[in-house]
Amino acid sequence: MSTASHDWRRSSKGLCERVVVMGLETAFPQAATSVALIGVQGFGRSYLRILHELENTGQIRFVAGSDLMPEASGELPGHASFHSDHREMLAEREPDVTIVATPPHTHFQIARDAIEAGSDVLLEKPPVVSIGQHLDLMELCRRRGRICQVGFQGLASAAIQRLLEVAAADRLGEITDISVTARWIRLDRYYERSAWAGRRERDGVVVADGVATNPLAHPVMNALRIAQAEDPHAQPVQLDVEAYRCRDIATDDTASIRLHMSNGKHVHVAVTLCAETLADPRVIVRGTTTDAVLADTATSVYVGGIREHVPAERGQPLHNLLSHRRDPARVTLLAPLGQTLAFTAFLEGMMNSGPPHRLAPEFLDERDEEGSRRVILRGIDAVIAEAGRRPALFSEVGTPWAVPPVSVPLATS
Ligand SMILES: NC(=O)c1ccc[n+]([C@@H]2O[C@H](COP(=O)([O-])OP(=O)(O)OC[C@H]3O[C@@H](n4cnc5c(N)ncnc54)[C@H](O)[C@@H]3O)[C@@H](O)[C@H]2O)c1
Structure with a gap:
């Protein structure tokens, strides 16, 4: 570790900690929440930017970072x-809050360590890779009186909060079903960036880097949250899964899934990373009175085709966690671990549905883009549109390459 010497002094801002590192000196209000980051590179870099802003406004002290790569030390501010x-x-360092932005299969143990050390945790998505781990972590939080917030930004967005208000005010009528559609484009480079990318398992440990369980996990989580609007305890009880892969990866990059919820509602997911054209995730909520759509990466919401007035900002689970810690009576935690149990049940079901079906080359196009290879599933844009509209599975809309779904019962306890 790099070392820092500390002493305390009064300043015009009140009691401050003075940190001297290699001749550099900086001061922070002592009361500010101390935050540490585990997993500095990769997605951790986006936290470095947020932590810099929060520190500049005196809301936190960024005290330390941890990464397996020694060169990551160069990305930390000098005082951390x-x-x-x-x-x-x-x-x-005994941080008040620890951000865990390491690969999914490492989350459980690292989050446990942080909670055992007395820290609240901001745990990146997907939070853990089994129901057993999820329940274990929830129980540990309860016993240690600690908070675990999950990095599902959509849950912390003003758009989904408005949608939930609209549902509670009965403006949609009874919600019958929910569809998630998304068409993303990922080059081979995406899978080459980390040893765990595109894997279902690694060294016998579940990784679950499928299209709907990791890159497009956010809209699935949002849909599950909406499916629980009238009944927070509703859980998925069965999945019908069509998982496909267009590349030589172990997991799926294209998927069509029907989730049966314990409250009788259905969530349909139709997503790909091999799109012809890019389309950001949409969550379409069908009610007996009217429909609503959560769009633009959960930054806007439409009810009956009319846009609601909400701030068009991405949700910030870290800001919400910090605000909740400051004022728990007034600020509700928007993405607590307990509320993401349905997602972990979904993830476990996806793992239990078996490996994806490899699509034959005759259905695929390839081209070089930005110095990497892009694979395109011909016709997928129209298939996703139709599956989302009906809603239905790919095999139910006359798709030539589709295979019948695998049905998986789920247990959440
Ligand atoms: N919320 C979002 O929108 C979003 C977006 C992208 C990624 N993520 C999530 O962020 C997490 C990290 O993804 P990534 O793509 O950055 O992964 P990555 O493999 O590219 O990077 C993770 C970093 O963690 C470090 N690391 C691994 N094990 C560690 C350990 N035991 N201790 C300390 N450091 C360790 C690695 O060295 C690396 O620097 C994943 O859970 C991913 O799903 C979330």
Whole structure:
């Protein structure tokens, strides 16, 4: 680790901590929440930017970072210590809040370590890779009196909050079903960036990097949250899964899924990373009175085709966690671990549905783009549109390459 010496002094801002690192000196209000980041590179970099802003406005002290890669130390501000061992970091710096932005299969143990060390946690999505882990972590939080918020930005967006208000005010009537559609484009480079990318398992450990369980996890989580609008305890009880892969990866990159919820509602998912043209996720909520759509990466919401007035901003689970810690009576935690149990049940069901079906080359196009290879599933844009409209599975809309679904019963306890 890099070392920092500390002393305390009064300043015009009140009691401050003075941190001296290699001749650099900076001061923070002592009361500010101390935050540490585990997993500095990759998606962790987006947290570095947010932490910089929060620190500049005196809301936090960014005390430490941890990453297996020693070069990650160079990405931290000079006053934050670097540790290649997250347990050492937790013991030495005792952060109030720890952000876990490491690969999914590492989340459970690292989050446990942070909670055991007395820290609240912001855990990136997908939070964990089994129901057993999920329930274990929830129980640990309860026993240790700690909070675990999940990095599902959509849940913390003003748009979904408005949609839930609209549903509660009975403006949609009874919600009958919900469709998730998304057409993303990922180049081979995306799968080459990390050893776990495109894997279902690694060294016997579940990774679950499928299209709907990781890259497009957000709209699935949003749909599950909406499906629970009238009954927060509703859980998925069965999945009908069509999982496809267009590349030589172990997991799916294209999927069509029907989730049966315990409250009788259905969520249909029709998504790909091999699109002809890009379309951001849409969650279409069908009610007996009218429909609503959560669009533009959960930054806008339409009810009966008319846009509701909400701030068009991405949700910020970290900001929500910090605000909740400051004022728990007035600020509701918007993406707590307990509320994401349905997503973990979905993820576990996807793993239990078996490996994806490899699509034959005759259905695929390939081309070079930006120095990498792009694979396109011919006709997928129209198939997703139709599956979302009906709603139905790919095999139910006359898709030439589709195979019958695998049905998987789910248990959430
Ligand atoms: N919320 C979002 O929109 C969003 C977007 C992208 C990724 N993510 C999530 O962020 C997480 C990280 O994804 P990524 O693509 O950045 O992964 P990555 O593999 O590219 O990077 C993760 C970083 O964690 C480090 N790391 C791994 N194990 C570690 C350990 N035990 N201790 C300390 N550091 C460790 C790696 O060295 C690397 O720097 C995943 O859970 C992913 O799903 C979320």
